[in-house]
Every structure is written in C-alpha cells, then in structure tokens.
Amino acid sequence: MTLLPLVLLSLHAHAGTTSHTTPPPATKPTTITTSDGVTLQAALGTPAKAGLNGVVFVPMIGRGKEDWVDVMADCQKAGAFVLSFDLRGMGANVAAGAAPTTPTADDYQKMMGDVKAAIALLKTKGVTRVTVVGAELGANLGANVAAEDAAVVDLVLLSPGMDYKGVIATDAVKRYGDRPVYMAASGDDPYSAQSVARLTTIATGPQKVDMFETAGKGTKMLNHEPELEGNIAGWVAAHWTPAVVAPTPPPTTITVKPDTSAVETTGPTSLPPK
Numbered sequence: 001m002t003l004l005p006l007v008l009l010s011l012h013a014h015a016g017t018t019s020h021t022t023p024p025p026a027t028k029p030t031t032i033t034t035s036d037g038v039t040l041q042a043a044l045g046t047p048a049k050a051g052l053n054g055v056v057f058v059p060m061i062g063r064g065k066e067d068w069v070d071v072m073a074d075c076q077k078a079g080a081f082v083l084s085f086d087l088r089g090m091g092a093n094v095a096a097g098a099a100p101t102t103p104t105a106d107d108y109q110k111m112m113g114d115v116k117a118a119i120a121l122l123k124t125k126g127v128t129r130v131t132v133v134g135a136e137l138g139a140n141l142g143a144n145v146a147a148e149d150a151a152v153v154d155l156v157l158l159s160p161g162m163d164y165k166g167v168i169a170t171d172a173v174k175r176y177g178d179r180p181v182y183m184a185a186s187g188d189d190p191y192s193a194q195s196v197a198r199l200t201t202i203a204t205g206p207q208k209v210d211m212f213e214t215a216g217k218g219t220k221m222l223n224h225e226p227e228l229e230g231n232i233a234g235w236v237a238a239h240w241t242p243a244v245v246a247p248t249p250p251p252t253t254i255t256v257k258p259d260t261s262a263v264e265t266t267g268p269t270s271l272p273p274k
Contacts, residue, residue, distance in 0.1 A: 027072065032085055034117040036110065041065075041092035042085035042118070045076040046125075053240040054081035054127035056118045058138030060159070060218035064091030067219035071133070074233035080240070081125050085118055087111050087138070108137070108165040115145040119152070129153045131236045135218035136160070136192070140167040147175035154239040155181040156232055159192035159218045160199060169195065170202055178205035182235045184228060186215035208235060 027045040034040065043065050055075045057068040065084035072082040086093045088111060089103050103111075119130055131154040134142030139160035144167060146152035155176065160169045160183065173181070181203050185192040193211065200209060210231060215221040221228055 026076070027082070027084075030121075032114070032117045032121055034088070034110075034113045036113060038088050038110075038114070039093075040085045040088060040114055040117070042083060042121075043072075044121075045072055045082040047076055047079045047081060049079060050081075050126065051079050052126065052128045053079065053131070054083065054122035054125065054129070055131045055133060055236060056115065056122065056142075057082070057084040058115055058118075058132065058134035058142045059084070059087060059091070060136035060138050061165075062090065063135070063219060067135070067222070068133070070222070071229050071232055074229065075131075075236055078233065078237045080131075080236075081122055081127055083118055083122055085114065087114050087141075103165075105166050108167055111137075112141050112144050112167070115141050116149075119145065119149060123151065127151075129240055131156065131239070133232065133236070134158065134160075137164045137167065138218075140164045140169045140172070143169050143172035143176060146179075147172045147177075153179060154236060155179065156236065157181065157183045157196075157199075158221060159185050159189055160195055161191055162195045162198060169199060173199050173202045176203070176205075180206040180235075180239050182208045182210075182232065184210040184212070184221060184231075186212040186217065186221060188214045189217040192217060 027043040030042050030044045032040040032042050057065065057072060059065060059067060064086045068084045072084060076082045089101055089107060094100065115132065119132070122130060128151060130149070130152045132142035132146050132152055133156040134140070135158040139157035143155060143157060143160065146155050162168070162170050183196045183199060185196040187193055196209060196211070200207060210228065212221060212225050215224040
C-alpha cells in the first residue's frame with residue numbers, strides 16, 4: 001500500500017470468488033418517475049432509525065439493481081436510506097417477453113435523468129447527504145450528476161471510463177471538485193484501469209483507489225474480491241457526517257473595579273513593630 005498525494009492506492013492480488021453471506025436488506029419494491037415521464041423499477045431500504053444519509057446505487061450496462069444487494073445491506077445497517085434501480089430500457093424496466101432494444105446515444109444522456117430522479121426520491125425521505133455509488137456506465141452517470149448536485153457528498157466509482165457511450169467522466173470529476181471519491185478497477189479491464197489512473201490526476205479532493213489484478217469489471221468485482229464490499233461500505237460511512245469541531249468558547253473577561261469607598265481609621269495608620 002502506497003500513500004500518494006491525495007490518493008490512497010491499494011494493489012491487490014486476485015483473492016478468488018467468494019459468496020456473500022450478508023443477509024439481503026429489508027428493501028421494498030418501488031418506482032421512480034423521471035422528469036421526462038419514464039417509470040423506473042427500484043428497491044428502497046429504510047434504516048431502523050431514519051437519518052439524513054442516503055445512498056443511490058447505479059448499475060452497469062446490462063445489469064440490474066440486484067447486483068448491489070449486499071452493499072445495500074451494509075449501508076442500510078449502518079443507518080442510511082438505500083435505493084437501487086434499473087436504468088431505462090434495462091432490467092425490470094423491459095416488459096417480460098419484449099424484444100430487447102439498443103439504447104441510442106440520446107438515451108444514454110437521458111439516463112443521467114434517471115440518477116437525478118433517484119436522488120430526488122431520497123430527498124423526499126428527508127435525506128440531505130447523498131452518496132452515489134455507480135459501476136461502469138453507472139459510475140460515469142453518477143459522476144456527472146454528482147458534479148451538479150451539492151447534496152452529493154461522496155462518490156464511489158467502480159470501473160469508471162473516461163468515456164462510456166458518450167457519457168464523459170473526466171470533465172465530471174473535475175467539476176465535482178474537492179469532495180471525496182473512491183475508485184476501484186482491475187488490471188484485466190485495462191480501459192477502466194487506465195481511466196482510473198487518469199481520473200486520480202484530475203480529482204482534487206480526498207481519494208482512495210483499489211486496483212485489483214483479475215477481478216473483472218464493475219459489480220462483477222464484488223464477486224471476486226471479498227474485501228471490496230467492506231471497503232465501499234466503510235468509505236461511504238466515513239464520509240456521511242462532517243467532522244464536528246467544538247466551538248472555541250469566548251474568552252472570560254473579569255473586570256476588577258477599585259474600591260473607592262471611604263475608610264475611617266482611628267489611631268496610627270501602621271502597625272507598631274513587634
């Protein structure tokens with residue numbers, strides 16, 4: 001592990017496939033309606049004690065909200081609202097038996113509206129501090145939305161690309177500014193690995209990077225690297241609440257007024273020597 005300026009970079013050998021043992025979170029099916037009228041299938045989890053923190057999970061191309069079930073459980077257990085959803089034209093948003101369609105370049109741009117609608121839903125629950133977790137295309141979508149929304153206080157990017165389907169991450173990370181970002185990629189996905197290396201030079205806030213050897217791409221890394229799930233949950237929880245600095249108490253000023261009252265004396269004004 002090498003600590004670079006602003007970047008904590010970890011290199012990991014392949015640890016083998018593992019099965020997740022965390023029980024699924026207590027989520028409920030729900031829907032999200034975007035500003036252009038598209039209805040998205042989603043899963044919403046409420047923490048035992050409602051708070052101000054929420055996490056939105058954005059899937060990769062061709063995958064769905066189910067990929068996040070274990071990480072959602074971790075974040076929900078830690079006290080956050082959690083929301084995962086299927087992007088338009090994908091997952092449960094495609095009617096059973098319907099022929100698959102290929103999204104257009106315009107469709108991919110509109111998917112940023114899907115992420116915005118997910119964040120908006122969490123805000124109706126009282127959430128004021130949002131983390132966006134995305135994989136592959138979902139990482140790029142999340143970065144672009146986060147750059148424009150000050151309520152997003154933290155960003156997790158799994159296998160981001162400098163450009164996925166015309167959704168650009170480089171400019172988004174620059175606009176995201178000095179807020180924290182966690183990134184992970186694998187050497188057997190060279191485009192994402194190269195993209196992460198480039199993005200670390202653009203991001204200006206606190207960073208952590210996990211670089212694996214043969215973990216695959218996006219949410220598939222969760223099945224190959226058992227530590228990744230905990231790394232994400234730990235990073236997210238660490239950036240929910242800003243550090244509280246105790247206010248410096250005002251200085252205490254004591255004013256001593258001279259005693260100007262008259263004093264009557266009788267006899268000598270000094271004691272005689274012993």
